[in-house]
Amino acid sequence: MSTEHQPDADTGQPAPATLTPRGAARRRFTRAGVAASGVLLTLQSQPGMAAEVCTTPSGYLSGGLQSFRGPKPVCAGRNSRYWASHNWPAGCSKEASFTRVFACDSSTTRTYGSSTQLAIIQGKSWDTNGIGRLLMACYLNVRAGISTFQTVPMLQKIWSEYQSKGYYTPTAGVRWNGAQIANYLQRSME
Incomplete structure (x- = not known):
């Protein structure tokens, strides 16, 4: 039939x-x-406005594919507003120089290099795209153990490349400008 x-x-x-x-x-x-x-x-289903990114920069470029080995990464990073008014992880000092964590070259010594970590995380008008503020928040998240997909050396590499070249290369052939770096860092925290 x-x-x-x-x-x-x-x-x-x-x-x-x-x-x-x-x-x-x-x-x-x-x-x-x-x-x-x-x-x-x-x-x-996930919340419509969810913007959480729990992956390294190169993983972010892969569309957030979750291909990790070992324990699932912790992704509960706090933003700079949180860290500006809360206790910092052990071994981190609000009064320490920004350069204690993120080395500054001659082009950033007078701004970032002469500021405390707290001053940077509170925001500075010359902190283009909030890169310093966002990197400090990510650093504190890593040190607090609430963001395990990033590492301190990875964050330092982002800063080093950005201040020396004006961009960061998350993977071969790709260059992120300040706005793109800020977007990634911002989306990696609540």
């Missing part, structure tokens, strides 16, 4: 003779897809 004359699943009436077997199959698939999509959306 051809699909054209089989009863329609919803109405029990014969399908119109003008429908092709492929068309009927497509309708059945569509009806099944609509019913199943609610289940799929419920299972994979």
